[in-house]
Amino acid sequence: MEFRKIIAFGKSSFVISLPKAWLEANKLIKGDVVFLEQEEDKLMLVPKEKNTEKEESTILVNIDNKDLSRIKREIYSGFLNYNSKIVIEGKEVAKYATELTDLIHRLIALEIVEQTSEKIVAKDFLRVEDVSVKDYLRKADIVIRSTLTDLKDPTFTNYQELMDRQLNVKRAYLLLLKIFKAVLKDLSLMKKLDIKSEDLLAFYRYNIALQRISNCLNVIAKNIGKVNAADKKKIQGFIGSLSDNYVKILKAMHLENPDKAYELTGIRDKEVSIINAELKPKTESLKRIGERLVWTYFELHEILHRIYS
Known part of the structure; x- marks a missing residue:
């Protein structure tokens, strides 16, 4: 101040x-x-709002002698830093063409405008002021709710579809990170986005929590089909409790109810103790599921921080 x-x-x-x-x-x-x-x-x-044009900027990603994970990280970096164009060059462009085009298509408002055997040019058509932060957070929330509903359903078996569904949470997550970075560089965007300065950090933390919860659910979906029927029934009971708590926590957040937030934090500690006591890591899949259930509860605690911190 x-x-x-x-x-x-x-x-x-x-x-x-x-x-x-x-x-x-x-x-x-x-x-x-x-x-x-x-x-x-x-x-x-x-x-006063100014009609300023976005400054043109281009980032070059040379893929020679780099593995695919490194290449993806560089493309993500170019996207998050709001570059007008991302130019991917190298002798191995054709080798990774399928993976690179899939990645670009998953990044919102980024489109391929040129492609050859040694070059891919992606142009960013995003207008920050046209994005509704609350809408994208809501979309991620809807995916997580539907995932919890399906994971606790004993008749549901299409776990690959659940894993694919989490890509929509990541798309929203990356877009919002990009928006938040743009706002920090140009504070006048807050008015265009209808965001108050005190909400910026809260939205940022909420976005990260949703992505981490989605990652946890992705791991649970990947492993739940590998456990025996008795353990699966027990896990789905834990997921049912988690789903109920998730709904209550989001409601407390939207109502900004600190008393309810403190109450739910106490419930979290009890649920985590029960999971650790009853879900023995007899197999690697059970271990991973148990860890992610606990991590999800702690990420929900991060959402509660928005209310009482």
Whole structure:
């Protein structure tokens, strides 16, 4: 927090100086217009929206002598840093063409505009101001709810489809990370996105928690078909409790109910103790499932932090 002294200006006006860093972050210069918004005892200063064009930037990803995981990380980095174009070059482009095109198609608003045996050019068509952060968080939430519903259903067996479903959570997760980075570079985007400054960190943490929960459910889906019938029934009972707690925690978050949040944190500790006591890691699959059930409860605790921290 910064402090500014009120200075008298003439007989009926008062002025304060504005922080230079704030002016630079919002690309404001002498003569620009700002809006004043009064909220109870607070006065909010909001920059006037400018129709600024996105600065063109290109990142080159050379894939020679790199494994596929390294190449993917570089493409993700180019996407998250809001580059206008990602150019993938190298003698092995044809070798990895299927994997690279699949990856690009999974990144929202990124499209291939040129492709040869030694080059792929992907262009970013995203307009940050057109994105609804709340809508994408809601989409990820819906996928997780449906996954929990299917995992606890004793008649459900298509676990590969559940794993494929988690890709939609990752798509939303990466897009929102990109949005948050763009906002930090240009604070005027918060108004266009209808986000308050105090909500930015909360949305960021919520986004990460949803992605980590999705990762845990992905591992559970991968392993639940490998356990015996008795263990599977026990696991699905734990997932049923987890699903109920997930719904309650999200409701407490949306209602911003701190008392309910503290209560649910206590329930989490009890559920984790029961899982650790009753789900013995007799096999590698049981061990992985038990770990992810516990991790999911702790990620839900991160969501509760939004309420009481």
